[in-house]
Amino acid sequence: MKLLTLNFLTCARKTCKSTAAAFPLHPKEAELEQVEMDMNPLFITNMLPRLEWEAMKTLTTELGLPNLPAEPPSAEELADESGEPTQTLKDLHTLLMETSIASGKLVCGNCEHEYAVKEGIANFLLPSHMV
Amino acid sequence: MLPTPSTSHVNYNRVYEPAEDSYLLLDTLSASSETTFLHARFPPITSSPLVLEVGTGSGVVLAFLAANAQRIFGRSDVATIGTDVNDFACKATRDTVNLAITESDDDHASLFCGTINGDLASALKPQIIDVLVFNPPYVPTESLPNGTNHHDFADRDDFASDEAFERDSHLLALSYAGGIDGIETTNRLLEQLPEALSERGVAYILLCAQNRPEAVKERIRSWPAGWSAVTVGSSGKQAGWERLSILRIWRP
Ligand SMILES: C[S@@+](CC[C@H](N)C(=O)[O-])C[C@H]1O[C@@H](n2cnc3c(N)ncnc32)[C@H](O)[C@@H]1O
Ligand SMILES: [Zn+2]
Numbered sequence: 001m002k003l004l005t006l007n008f009l010t011c012a013r014k015t016c017k018s019t020a021a022a023f024p025l026h027p028k029e030a031e032l033e034q035v036e037m038d039m040n041p042l043f044i045t046n047m048l049p050r051l052e053w054e055a056m057k058t059l060t061t062e063l064g065l066p067n068l069p070a071e072p073p074s075a076e077e078l079a080d081e082s083g084e085p086t087q088t089l090k091d092l093h094t095l096l097m098e099t100s101i102a103s104g105k106l107v108c109g110n111c112e113h114e115y116a117v118k119e120g121i122a123n124f125l126l127p128s129h130m131v
Numbered sequence: 132m133l134p135t136p137s138t139s140h141v142n143y144n145r146v147y148e149p150a151e152d153s154y155l156l157l158d159t160l161s162a163s164s165e166t167t168f169l170h171a172r173f174p175p176i177t178s179s180p181l182v183l184e185v186g187t188g189s190g191v192v193l194a195f196l197a198a199n200a201q202r203i204f205g206r207s208d209v210a211t212i213g214t215d216v217n218d219f220a221c222k223a224t225r226d227t228v229n230l231a232i233t234e235s236d237d238d239h240a241s242l243f244c245g246t247i248n249g250d251l252a253s254a255l256k257p258q259i260i261d262v263l264v265f266n267p268p269y270v271p272t273e274s275l276p277n278g279t280n281h282h283d284f285a286d287r288d289d290f291a292s293d294e295a296f297e298r299d300s301h302l303l304a305l306s307y308a309g310g311i312d313g314i315e316t317t318n319r320l321l322e323q324l325p326e327a328l329s330e331r332g333v334a335y336i337l338l339c340a341q342n343r344p345e346a347v348k349e350r351i352r353s354w355p356a357g358w359s360a361v362t363v364g365s366s367g368k369q370a371g372w373e374r375l376s377i378l379r380i381w382r383p
Binding site for chain 1: 177
């Protein structure tokens with residue numbers, strides 16, 4: 001699953017959902033995979049406002065990936081004067097669209113439950129006593 | 132007419148085979164009345180919409196939305212994601228969506244995030260889903276199949292053949308059996324809807340006649356904060372009754 005997906009996921013337990021510690025989930029023993037994709041600059045530009053920047057920074061640090069800038073880039077930093085995509089935009093594309101977690105675990109920072117990821121698919125099913 | 136995504140690689144012994152209900156969703160979501168509504172709801176200047184299909188099965192519906200985002204939503208900067216309790220369905224969906232996107236016009240497809248093996252929308256952060264689509268298990272049955280004994284129906288290769296057969300029947304039961312009035316799973320999703328959807332969020336949910344669509348609509352309209360529910364697609368007229376219908380649920 002693409003790293004961008006982690007921007008949308010949280011612990012599936014009812015008691016965790018509303019806590020700040022349940023987001024983002026923390027990757028553990030993650031095997032990463034790079035899959036090349038055509039760049040859609042519009043997508044990055046319009047996804048930017050809904051990226052949880054602090055969470056994305058935490059993720060890149062935890063995964064040992066190049067650090068993101070301290071502050072989210074402004075729209076002007078994504079395209080140069082001639083409208084061409086900047087390096088900042090290309091880096092975001094590589095990070096969010098082309099990098100995925102092939103296997104490993106996602107850990108909730110609140111309850112410490114571990115969700116397994118296999119063949120790129122995360123398993124969020126909970127045993128009945130944990131729902 | 133937009134092409135129907137290919138699902139010929141899917142094993143229908145344990146994943147729901149696209150049927151009248153699936154095709155009704157494709158027709159409804161690509162009808163000009165719905166595309167007009169969606170284009171107006173998500174104008175290109177706004178942030179990228181997040182589209183979630185719950186219970187993707189073969190992936191035919193999600194692949195259709197993902198590959199034809201430009202036509203359906205009026206923009207291709209859309210993120211798509213799917214969930215299903217059935218692990219095989221998650222894998223089938225991943226392949227169906229990727230194939231449909233490869234075969235579509237590059238600048239018409241959305242960004243496919245992947246599929247999650249989970250219950251309804253429970254893995255997603257609250258209040259972020261802009262479009263939610265659900266073709267639920269809707270057939271009335273005495274009781275719901277147990278959906279929590281996951282280990283017994285996971286994709287494991289240590290099953291004996293009779294166990295595997297039982298597992299596959301259980302997975303198919305999960306795809307159609309809806310409990311009392313066929314609406315138990317749908318009701319659970321409806322309860323979570325106000326928390327799951329974003330401010331501009333809209334849900335499309337398929338019902339059959341035994342689910343009593345009129346009563347469901349009345350109930351949604353009585354939720355606090357002004358919700359609307361209208362029938363936007365239907366099929367299989369029998370003695371004046373629509374066998375299947377699709378509700379659009381949103382806050383105008
Ligand atoms: C009627 S099938 C629809 C499949 C596909 N969307 C289509 O239209 O052809 C219902 C699907 O919902 C899934 N499902 C059932 N209960 C679920 C739940 N609680 N959470 C997520 N998916 C569920 C089933 O595994 C099945 O794939
Ligand atoms: Zn948790």
